[in-house]
Amino acid sequence: MGEVATHNDNGEMVKRVVDMRSDTVTKPTEAMRAAMAIAEVDDDVLGYDPTALRLETEMARIMGKEAGLFVPSGTMGNLICVLVHCDVRGSEVILGDISHIHIYENGGISTLGGVHPRTVKNNIDGTMDLDLIEAAIRDPKGELYYPRTRLICIENSHANSGGRCLSVDYTDKVGELAKKHGLKLHIDGARIFNAATALGVPVDRLVQAADSVSVCLSKGLGAPVGTVIVGSKSFITKAKNLRKTLGGGMRQIGILCAAALVALQDNVRKLEDDHKNAKLLADGLNQITGLKVDNSSVETNIIYVRVCENSNTTAPKLSKSLEENGILVMLENTFRFRVVIHHQITTSDVQRALSCIQQAVTGASSEHAEK
Ligand SMILES: *Cc1c(COP(=O)(O)O)cnc(C)c1O
Numbered sequence: 001m002g003e004v005a006t007h008n009d010n011g012e013m014v015k016r017v018v019d020m021r022s023d024t025v026t027k028p029t030e031a032m033r034a035a036m037a038i039a040e041v042d043d044d045v046l047g048y049d050p051t052a053l054r055l056e057t058e059m060a061r062i063m064g065k066e067a068g069l070f071v072p073s074g075t076m077g078n079l080i081c082v083l084v085h086c087d088v089r090g091s092e093v094i095l096g097d098i099s100h101i102h103i104y105e106n107g108g109i110s111t112l113g114g115v116h117p118r119t120v121k122n123n124i125d126g127t128m129d130l131d132l133i134e135a136a137i138r139d140p141k142g143e144l145y146y147p148r149t150r151l152i153c154i155e156n157s158h159a160n161s162g163g164r165c166l167s168v169d170y171t172d173k174v175g176e177l178a179k180k181h182g183l184k185l186h187i188d189g190a191r192i193f194n195a196a197t198a199l200g201v202p203v204d205r206l207v208q209a210a211d212s213v214s215v216c217l218s219k220g221l222g223a224p225v226g227t228v229i230v231g232s233k234s235f236i237t238k239a240k241n242l243r244k245t246l247g248g249g250m251r252q253i254g255i256l257c258a259a260a261l262v263a264l265q266d267n268v269r270k271l272e273d274d275h276k277n278a279k280l281l282a283d284g285l286n287q288i289t290g291l292k293v294d295n296s297s298v299e300t301n302i303i304y305v306r307v308c309e310n311s312n313t314t315a316p317k318l319s320k321s322l323e324e325n326g327i328l329v330m331l332e333n334t335f336r337f338r339v340v341i342h343h344q345i346t347t348s349d350v351q352r353a354l355s356c357i358q359q360a361v362t363g364a365s366s367e368h369a370e371k
Pocket of ligand 1: 075101190216
């Protein structure tokens, strides 16, 4: 079963590690390293790095927007987009209460941009109810004491909802709502290609209603570093200024962009396999007594696994025992862990992981029985 051994860089046999902590853990492929080695580069702060320009143009074309900008991380991408749309301090942004921007980005929009977050409850599928969004929009006539709403942010796929996807129809409706009230729409599209793949729609159609999109290169796409933000030409001009202000002006970034171009070419089409492997894993996990996955939530590559309270193990015990067998998962809390599939996890890796997990759970039960 499955390849258990593999070779390290020195050609020695080592145990193959199945790293499912996140889709950020992928290593650059040989094709990426080769492209990086021969990448044409120049000073991108001066605006001359040809490989960076090629990546930015290509991403803008794929997303159906006028222009793109390479930034060091998804966090900086979202920060720049929010701050450009909300260029007056004290602006308000409407966003999901468990969105990545609100939970995991150090509150940067407030500390650095003076932007006030107005959260709306994220439903279990990652959406926010349209009527709740509309109700959260401030009445501009109440300007004596209201901050001014300027932006709505949505996230697709929605990480904290287990990678669930927002549909074209929903996205268009949020876009219409934004337009009706003179607001902008930003999509945190860290995993927008996963969403487009799972929904079976062209990615440019999926983001058509957005004024800006932030697309991670180092999640499912498997590039080592970076994000590209896209939007109108005038938006990207302002974004470039802000990137410099934030210390994100970088010089010979063609090295990084070359890897990202390979990722776009080779890895987008692999996302479908990732999603199949995720479903396979979710189905297998559900057959293990003591574990529970909400199958309906597994639309893309993220799986949240519940360790039932009446089982004889806990998530920390399980993850430690798996680690000893070269299977890495992300611990969430006592009763929950997360696994994420990416292009360097094969179907046989999934099968090996399932049998290790089964053994770890069974082992814990028999240990318990002996006591
Ligand atoms: C990973 C991620 C980001 C950005 O993360 P960085 O680690 O800063 O690149 C933004 N939004 C979502 C939904 C993400 O999953």
